Amino acid sequence: MKTKLPVIKIVPKIRDASIKISEKTMVKTVEANEFLIGVADFFLFFSQAVRETFSRNFEFKEFLRQCHQIGFKSLPLISITGAIMGLVLTIQTRPVLDSFGAVSLLPSMVAISLVREIGPVITALICAGKVGSGIGAELGSMKVTEQIDAMEVSSTNPMRFLVVTRVLAATLMIPLLVLYADALGIMGSWIGVNIKGDVSFVLFISQAFSVFELIDFLPAVVKTFFFGAVIGVVGSYKGYTAGRGTESVGVAANSAVVLASLLVIIVDMIAVQITDMLI
Amino acid sequence: MEQVNNISISGMNNTETIVEISNLKKSFGNQKVLKDVTLQLYKGENLVVLGKSGSGKSVLIKCIVRLLNPDEGSIRVLGEDVSVIKREELSNLRMKIGFLFQSGALYDSMTVKENLEFPLRRIKKKMTQKLIDEKIAEVLENVGLLDVLHKMPSQLSGGMRKRISLARTIIVDPQIMLYDEPTTGLDPVTSDEISLLINQVQKKYKTSSIIITHDIECARATADRLVMLHEGQVYKNGKIGDYENSDDPFIKSFFKG
Ligand SMILES: Nc1ncnc2c1ncn2[C@@H]1O[C@H](COP(=O)(O)OP(=O)(O)O)[C@@H](O)[C@H]1O
Ligand SMILES: [Mg+2]
Numbered sequence: 402m403k404t405k406l407p408v409i410k411i412v413p414k415i416r417d418a419s420i421k422i423s424e425k426t427m428v429k430t431v432e433a434n435e436f437l438i439g440v441a442d443f444f445l446f447f448s449q450a451v452r453e454t455f456s457r458n459f460e461f462k463e464f465l466r467q468c469h470q471i472g473f474k475s476l477p478l479i480s481i482t483g484a485i486m487g488l489v490l491t492i493q494t495r496p497v498l499d500s501f502g503a504v505s506l507l508p509s510m511v512a513i514s515l516v517r518e519i520g521p522v523i524t525a526l527i528c529a530g531k532v533g534s535g536i537g538a539e540l541g542s543m544k545v546t547e548q549i550d551a552m553e554v555s556s557t558n559p560m561r562f563l564v565v566t567r568v569l570a571a572t573l574m575i576p577l578l579v580l581y582a583d584a585l586g587i588m589g590s591w592i593g594v595n596i597k598g599d600v601s602f603v604l605f606i607s608q609a610f611s612v613f614e615l616i617d618f619l620p621a622v623v624k625t626f627f628f629g630a631v632i633g634v635v636g637s638y639k640g641y642t643a644g645r646g647t648e649s650v651g652v653a654a655n656s657a658v659v660l661a662s663l664l665v666i667i668v669d670m671i672a673v674q675i676t677d678m679l680i
Numbered sequence: 681m682e683q684v685n686n687i688s689i690s691g692m693n694n695t696e697t698i699v700e701i702s703n704l705k706k707s708f709g710n711q712k713v714l715k716d717v718t719l720q721l722y723k724g725e726n727l728v729v730l731g732k733s734g735s736g737k738s739v740l741i742k743c744i745v746r747l748l749n750p751d752e753g754s755i756r757v758l759g760e761d762v763s764v765i766k767r768e769e770l771s772n773l774r775m776k777i778g779f780l781f782q783s784g785a786l787y788d789s790m791t792v793k794e795n796l797e798f799p800l801r802r803i804k805k806k807m808t809q810k811l812i813d814e815k816i817a818e819v820l821e822n823v824g825l826l827d828v829l830h831k832m833p834s835q836l837s838g839g840m841r842k843r844i845s846l847a848r849t850i851i852v853d854p855q856i857m858l859y860d861e862p863t864t865g866l867d868p869v870t871s872d873e874i875s876l877l878i879n880q881v882q883k884k885y886k887t888s889s890i891i892i893t894h895d896i897e898c899a900r901a902t903a904d905r906l907v908m909l910h911e912g913q914v915y916k917n918g919k920i921g922d923y924e925n926s927d928d929p930f931i932k933s934f935f936k937g
Contacts, residue, residue: 542788550747551785555799555852556771 412448416441446638450568453561464566471532471567472574479578480585482527486519487511487586491593505608508600511590512609517621520583522669525628528575529661533636536567537657540640541650549641564641568633575629576622616680624672628665635661696723697756698856698888699744704753706739713739715912717753721856721888726878728891728899730934731909737892738782740909741858744890745777746770757856775803778854778887782861784845786833793829796820796848803852819847822884823877839870843877850881857881857889863898875901896935908934 416438491511498504540563543549552559591605600608639657643649699721706714713736721727731737742748744755746762755762757773765773786795796816800807807815820826823843833841842862849857862878863871875898881887891902899906899920906923908915908931916923916931923931 539789546783546788547781547785548787550742551779551781551787553747554745554774554777554779556775556802557798 412441412444416445442642443638446641447634449560450564450634450637453558454565454569456561458561460562460566463562464570467566467570468574470535471528471570472577475528475531475574475578476581478527478531479524479582482523483520483582483585484589484592486523486582487515487589487591488593489589490514490519490586491590492596495593495597504598507594508590508605508609509612511593512587512613513617515586515590516583516613517617518669518673520586521579521621521625521628522665524579524582525575525625525632525665525669526662528571528578528628529632529635529665530658532571532575533632533657533661534654536571536633536636537639537643538650538654540564540567540637541643541653544641544643545645545647545650560641564637567637568630571633571636572626572629575632576625579625579628580622616676620672620676620679624669627668627672631664631668632661635664697721698723698758699890700754700756701740701744702754702756704740704743704755705751706736706743706748707751712912714743714750717909717912717914719907719914719917721890723888724882724886725904726882726889726891726902728893728903728906729909730894730899730906731892733894735909736912737909738860741779741860741890741892744858745774745779775852776855778849778852778857780842780845780849780857780859780862782864784833784841786841786845786848788833790833791829792831792833792836792844795833795844796851799848799852815851819851822850822880823847824873839866839873842866842870842874846874846877846881850885853885855887857887859889859891859893861893861895862891863893863895868897871895871898872901874898878902894934 420438491507494510495504495507498507498510540549543563549559549563552562587606587609590609591600591602594600594605636657639653639660643653697720701717701719704714704717705712717740719727719729729737729740739748743750744757744762750763758776760769760773762770762773786792787798790798793816796819797812800812800815816829817826820829823846825840825843825847828836828840828844833844836844846862857878859878863874866874878889878891879902882889891898893899903920905918906920907917908923910930916926916928924935926932926935
């Protein structure tokens with residue numbers, strides 16, 4: 402990645418211009434400009450992380466450790482929420498379908514809404530909470546206690562060691578967690594169906610996937626990679642740029658969750674629009 | 681101690697400059713932290729930099745390893761201008777500098793052993809595990825701690841953490857040591873032990889050191905020469921005796937204890 406992306410050149414210029422404007426203009430516009438500077442800083446951070454991702458010397462061991470931390474350690478939480486998601490969705494949808502005399506559609510309806518939307522978004526939001534705040538707090542406290550500086554002076558690129566590994570781990574683990582949540586959600590749905598009926602698991606599955614198409618599945622999977630990347634980047638950015646003093650650790654964790662959740666929803670909206678155009 | 685140090689410095693004819701800071705300026709926003717700092721670190725000496733909290737002592741040594749970029753002025757370390765050298769050269773230079781951070785900066789997620797291995801594996805890439813283990817045992821013995829290898833940093837006391845950070849810093853055989861408030865937050869007995877360790881490191885590894893502190897006891901114990909920082913400038917430069925006999929009220933207020 403020696404060829405610089407144009408954005409890398411433009412963003413610092415916009416940033417400098419924003420700073421100049423906010424210095425010259427009245428107080429009213431300062432907040433708007435701070436927002437712009439924040440956005441520019443975020444993109445600078447992001448482009449630097451991308452550049453480091455494609456450099457040599459990948460920190461494989463730390464990457465595996467982060468996959469364990471982000472993926473494996475989230476399994477209990479995702480198991481419970483996934484199963485309950487399917488169960489509740491089934492119980493809530495049943496009366497509506499019942500009034501149309503279409504209860505036989507229940508499995509496929511729940512499966513489609515789980516796989517297309519509920520599974521990815523709910524799992525991503527839960528991970529924005531768990532993983533985003535975890536990364537934000539960890540990197541934030543490393544920043545405040547000078548551990549990031551210590552890494553830098555020990556000939557280790559902290560961006561590569563801390564940020565790239567976490568962003569990649571989140572980008573790969575969140576999609577896996579979503580698939581896992583989808584599967585458990587469908588199990589939960591089967592339980593939900595059986596509360597007021599008697600459907601064998603095999604029949605349930607064949608009903609659930611009877612109208613299932615690739616377009617129900619593929620875009621939903623693709624967007625989860627973006628959810629994972631967003632959670633990893635935002636968590637790292639908030640932690641890495643934490644201020645001085647211990648209270649900034651809490652601030653970093655909190656704002657990581659807020660921003661990651663917001664961006665997950667926005668990315669989802671964009672993804673749905675794009676999918677809609679493709680159909 | 682003071683006399684011993686004076687003797688040792690008078691016996692030192694070598695005045696090769698290791699770190700040369702000229703007209704250094706650094707501001708954060710409107711806050712001018714360093715206004716015009718010029719000072720030298722000579723080979724083999726312990727230079728103590730005194731100053732109130734918030735006077736920019738940490739900023740000064742962070743500029744030396746370019747954790748912060750100075751606004752103006754030049755810093756030459758071992759003859760190289762830190763602010764213009766390329767990334768790789770900077771990395772090579774940093775390998776020769778040991779930085780003891782104020783908070784210790786031990787990696788929370790790693791055991792003591794992993795903390796000590798971390799810089800070794802990254803700076804001396806070709807070292808075998810056997811050599812690494814020997815080196816770890818050596819530095820741990822130097823700091824007087826042996827049975828903590830598999831503990832996490834959170835399980836150590838403040839003094840132990842300082843010692844382990846010191847061990848992690850000296851493990852790569854630095855030529856220059858930068859100590860950021862090595863005794864702050866420690867009890868008087870532990871502080872004295874750390875001061876002693878600083879002197880041992882100087883003798884054993886022949887390092888040139890900058891010791892940042894506002895602890896007069898530590899300064900007395902370790903200094904060959906002292907520089908006082910005040911309002912972003914060097915306020916005084918001299919031996920410990922010059923300070924203790926000074927009539928200047930500001931210096932007196934520091935040394936009244
Ligand atoms: N990275 C930074 N960003 C903004 N202000 C800073 C930064 N580092 C230090 N300062 C400010 O510079 C001043 C001197 O800090 P410092 O060098 O840490 O003081 P000390 O002499 O106690 O070590 C303080 O007022 C501090 O708030
Ligand atoms: Mg300080």
